[in-house]
Amino acid sequence: MMSSKARGPGAKSAQPSETSLDLRALQRTPGFMLRLAQLKFFEGFYEEFAALGLTPATYAIFAIIRDNPGVPPSSLASVLRLRLPNLIKILNELQSSGFIKRNRSKADRRAVELMLTPKGAKLIQDGARLTEPYNRKMLAPLSESEQRMLLELLNRMLPF
Amino acid sequence: MMSSKARGPGAKSAQPSETSLDLRALQRTPGFMLRLAQLKFFEGFYEEFAALGLTPATYAIFAIIRDNPGVPPSSLASVLRLRLPNLIKILNELQSSGFIKRNRSKADRRAVELMLTPKGAKLIQDGARLTEPYNRKMLAPLSESEQRMLLELLNRMLPF
DNA sequence: TATTGTTATACTCTATAACTATA
DNA sequence: TATAGTTATAGAGTATAACAATA
Structure with missing residues (x-):
């Protein structure tokens, strides 16, 4: 039951997880390993x-607006690979919570310029402090140079 | 509008995507790059x-059952990081389409043993033929040794 | 007419609770 | 009582269509 084929003699890899399936x-x-x-x-x-109430999506949104004040929602959506209507919903929440604000562009009054409020700037600043230890923990199985290599690859x- | 900070002089990386945001x-x-x-x-x-009707999830399900005939749904769910109820729904569809079958274990009649039908075996066999060119295309920006390195990392x- | 942003809405994926049957 | 599987259902994430305002 639950046949487990023997690992080939050349297989030098890690400990076989919880069960002993042939994976x-x-x-x-x-693609599977990336997932x-x-x-x-x-x-x-x-x-x-x-504790900060940040999600991966909102973290990325804050970081991009911080580094690119005035960025329009359409650019933000394309970078984050979100559909515009889905991003808009998140932006509405972030705005009504007081973390971001929207300005109408004077050059093109259709366009929206996104900015962090002081409250939003503080939130991403607090989040940034957690980032390094968090990444270190996630990447712990890799050496420093392997971590750099992974990121480089x-x-x-x-595309960017 | 849409301020774009200059790349530092040490930045030797690729072409700046569609827009010129500071990313x-x-x-x-x-974590973001992995996503x-x-x-x-x-x-x-x-x-x-x-064309084959395969999704990432069903591909993985077929591959695991193929290599581990008799595997129970609970093991499958834990390997694929799916909740059991969500996997069951997929298994029901695969079974009513005639790709897999369920046997009750004789040792423990609560347990289910999953098997591919001949139809299911043919489907994953056809899928496997597309796998190598697909991976090659996805990994095209990397050299052969970099591709191996990425997978290794x-x-x-x-955990496995 | 085309573009930016927005709303409404449907669909898929994921998560939780509760039930059946065996042990 | 505990476990494997299953059902039902709620929630989050993602998709498309249609509209308003501006160009």
Whole structure:
């Protein structure tokens, strides 16, 4: 029952998880491993930042507005890979909580310029302080140079 | 409008995406980059495997049952990081489409043993043929050794 | 007419509670 | 009583369509 094929003699990898299933096919599948890694980071994030009320999405939104004051919702959505209507809903909540504000552009009165309020700036500042220890914990199985390598490889796989 | 800070003189990285936002903070954030990479893989997957009707989830389910005939739903759920009720719903559909079958264990009649039908075995076999070119396309920006490195690093970050 | 932002809404994915049957 | 599987259902995340204001 629950046949477990023996690992090949060349298999030098880590400890076999909870059960002893043959998972070698999925271990060789980057998309699957990326999903597991991303889940790990997101679950860790919710634990670490829960006290501040930050989610991965709102953290990224705050960070982008901080570094690019006046950024329009459309640019924000495209960078975060969110659909505009879904982002708008989040922005509405962040605004009614007093973390961001919207200015109408004078050059093009359709356009919206997003800014952090002082309250929002403080929140992302507090969040930023948790970031380094959080990343360190998530990446703990890797050496410093491996951590840099992983980040470099991910950046090179992606359009920016 | 949409202030774009100059890249520091040490920044040797790639072309600045569609807009010219300062995204350096997020580029240094592994969790965010992992999310973007995973999105890229999943979107590519849907394009590539749409003709077969396979999703990332069903592909993984088929692959695990193929390599571990008789695996119980609970083990499958824990490996895939799905909640059991959500997996059950997928299994019900796969069974009524004739891709898998459930056997009651004789040793413990609560337990279920999952097996592929011939139809299911053929589907994952067809899917497996698309896998290598699909991965090659997704990982195209990386050299062969970088691709191996990425996979190795992801595996070492995760529990198995 | 085209574009930016917004609302409303549907759909998929994920999470929780409660039930059945076996042990 | 505890466990494996299942059902029902609620919630979060993601998608499309349509509209208002401005260009």
